[in-house]
Amino acid sequence: MSEHNTQREEWSIADAERTYGVSSWGGGYFKIGDNGNIHVIPDTDHKDMSIDFDALIQEIRDEKIQFPVVIRFHDVLRSQVVSLNEAFNEVIKEASYTGKYNGVYPIKVNQMREVVEEIVDAGEPYDFGLEAGSKPELLAVLAYNTNVNALTILNGYKDDEFLKLALLGRKLGRKVVVVIEKYSELTALVRISKQLNIEPIIGIRSKMQSKGMGRWQGSSGEKAKFGLTVSEVIKSARYLESEGLGHTLKLLHFHIGSQLPEIRAIKDAVNEAGRIYVELHKMGFKLEYVDVGGGLGIDYDGSHSTSDSSRNYSLTEYVADVVYGLKDVCDLENVPHPNIVSESGRAITAHHSCVITEVVGEIKPEGAEIDTTETDSEHFLLKYMRELYTSLPSDTNSQTINYQEAYNDAVQWKEQASQAFKLGVIGLEEFGKIETLYWKITRQVQAYYKLQEFVPDDMQELDFSISSQYLCNFSIFQSVVDSWAIDQLLPVAPVIGLNREPVKHCSLVDITCDSDGKIDQFVVEHAVSGLLPMPELREGEKCYLGIFLTGAYQDVMGDMHNLFGRLNEVHVFSHDDDPEDFYIEEVINGSTVEQVLTIMQYHPSAMAIDVKRAIDKQVSSGAIKPREGVRWTDFYEACLSGYTYLKTD
Ligand SMILES: *Cc1c(COP(=O)(O)O)cnc(C)c1O
Numbered sequence: 149m150s151e152h153n154t155q156r157e158e159w160s161i162a163d164a165e166r167t168y169g170v171s172s173w174g175g176g177y178f179k180i181g182d183n184g185n186i187h188v189i190p191d192t193d194h195k196d197m198s199i200d201f202d203a204l205i206q207e208i209r210d211e212k213i214q215f216p217v218v219i220r221f222h223d224v225l226r227s228q229v230v231s232l233n234e235a236f237n238e239v240i241k242e243a244s245y246t247g248k249y250n251g252v253y254p255i256k257v258n259q260m261r262e263v264v265e266e267i268v269d270a271g272e273p274y275d276f277g278l279e280a281g282s283k284p285e286l287l288a289v290l291a292y293n294t295n296v297n298a299l300t301i302l303n304g305y306k307d308d309e310f311l312k313l314a315l316l317g318r319k320l321g322r323k324v325v326v327v328i329e330k331y332s333e334l335t336a337l338v339r340i341s342k343q344l345n346i347e348p349i350i351g352i353r354s355k356m357q358s359k360g361m362g363r364w365q366g367s368s369g370e371k372a373k374f375g376l377t378v379s380e381v382i383k384s385a386r387y388l389e390s391e392g393l394g395h396t397l398k399l400l401h402f403h404i405g406s407q408l409p410e411i412r413a414i415k416d417a418v419n420e421a422g423r424i425y426v427e428l429h430k431m432g433f434k435l436e437y438v439d440v441g442g443g444l445g446i447d448y449d450g451s452h453s454t455s456d457s458s459r460n461y462s463l464t465e466y467v468a469d470v471v472y473g474l475k476d477v478c479d480l481e482n483v484p485h486p487n488i489v490s491e492s493g494r495a496i497t498a499h500h501s502c503v504i505t506e507v508v509g510e511i512k513p514e515g516a517e518i519d520t521t522e523t524d525s526e527h528f529l530l531k532y533m534r535e536l537y538t539s540l541p542s543d544t545n546s547q548t549i550n551y552q553e554a555y556n557d558a559v560q561w562k563e564q565a566s567q568a569f570k571l572g573v574i575g576l577e578e579f580g581k582i583e584t585l586y587w588k589i590t591r592q593v594q595a596y597y598k599l600q601e602f603v604p605d606d607m608q609e610l611d612f613s614i615s616s617q618y619l620c621n622f623s624i625f626q627s628v629v630d631s632w633a634i635d636q637l638l639p640v641a642p643v644i645g646l647n648r649e650p651v652k653h654c655s656l657v658d659i660t661c662d663s664d665g666k667i668d669q670f671v672v673e674h675a676v677s678g679l680l681p682m683p684e685l686r687e688g689e690k691c692y693l694g695i696f697l698t699g700a701y702q703d704v705m706g707d708m709h710n711l712f713g714r715l716n717e718v719h720v721f722s723h724d725d726d727p728e729d730f731y732i733e734e735v736i737n738g739s740t741v742e743q744v745l746t747i748m749q750y751h752p753s754a755m756a757i758d759v760k761r762a763i764d765k766q767v768s769s770g771a772i773k774p775r776e777g778v779r780w781t782d783f784y785e786a787c788l789s790g791y792t793y794l795k796t797d
Pocket of ligand 1: 254256257281303403405406407441442443444491492493494495
């Protein structure tokens, strides 16, 4: 935050853009509008359509939906599916590549039924399929991936039941590919296929030498959890051949990790897989597909770099590297180009949802101010502190005093006062006055340094140590778990009123009773900062904060820490004829208190009876009036059936 010594120009939308980087991380879907509110451009082919967050929040409030909410933009989801497929189709055409693109969506990234349905629907013209990594996911995929031309890819460890379900899919006429993760799965699959007399389609996951880099680089290399080594791949192919099933080996799979920040890793892996494919072909195993897994990254911090929260390549670059990489290896050995499968989950879902929470309070480090008027026989530390404070000129531009020295004195006296208090030398009231004066001095010192060109290091720290925390009505553990668990940087910005200069610099805390429940890493002015510029909170004015790109993984991975449950969800569709360019198609209610208690084995209806009984007892004894007793009973029950978050309206 370089706000020192500048005769500040009028704050503009360009300044807001520079501060929050909305266009850098927005992927074309988010921008700051001329009125200073964040807008969503739900369909990048129809840039004239734009949804103002102010109008959307107004409608959510009119519908009496409580915050925090998850907002899903279904058009964004569709648009991402189309972009990915079109990108592959275009490059395939341009490269005269003879294989096709047959992508799948790995549902583990976001299994919400509405999300999966939308992706399947948008992917229909492209025969876009689904991937499942567990038995429950496979049960869902069998019901939803009904297009017989689309692939169903099965990863993850499998038992006999899982394999049998895959063969049920074959019976339904679907292209279900069982990807072998470890050798014993292959013998089990052959045994069950022969028992049921159903021919499988088999894929093999190769353990790659190429390292993924980034946070999930453990997904590749010799120590990887999944996949077969080269010798196991050969052994598997030969085994299938000996069982008369060599022709069922159709796909070679790899996945070197999610959120790959570095394009080189992708090129390397594609080349390595291409080589294995070509060699298997020369051995007589005519595979039809190479599956390049997931890993296509998202530029969460907008830096377009190799940082863990970014990527140093574009979608087109990624696609070109996959297509040309495979083409080059095949052409060299005159082997037909395989069809290309990719399993991009994060890239498809991340942009489509965001969390909107309300800032409900400010936690200042100094707490409250008390009257510091002089009284008789004060302790000398209090006297010193007051004298120091009154000696500071009211004009912070004044050069007549050494502010650093003043600050050092204040820090030292406050420490001494704290010792003196603990020893019983200073009373509570006096210590309170010393604290108040200390914070007043600190604020003055900070105000002075804000106007200076040169700021000593420890004075720069001052910005952080005297910053406020904004209390937001949500739980990090439920809504942005990646920020807590893996330090994922996520774009955070106020969604309304960015045409006013944000004068507060603060960190964010949630309403859980957990000191980990905070966000203190933001991308501000293209750099990582511990503080986020925010507007001042004003009485009677709401302050809504958006946490963006939350659609992948954390949308479905949140937990119920402190019994805060799932959020209310608002599903938004764009509509050209609507004056606001959108309509709310569906509202999914978040968890009620009753629901989260039930998951924890409580019996809410029995609890209500117990509490009513206790109230009745107080009524009989005369401690509560009968009418009042009824109201308390109703109140308890209403809270049980209510939302788990703070009620703010
Ligand atoms: C998780 C996973 C994916 C999805 O990866 P993204 O980086 O989210 O695209 C794809 N394939 C496999 C095998 C996975 O385990």
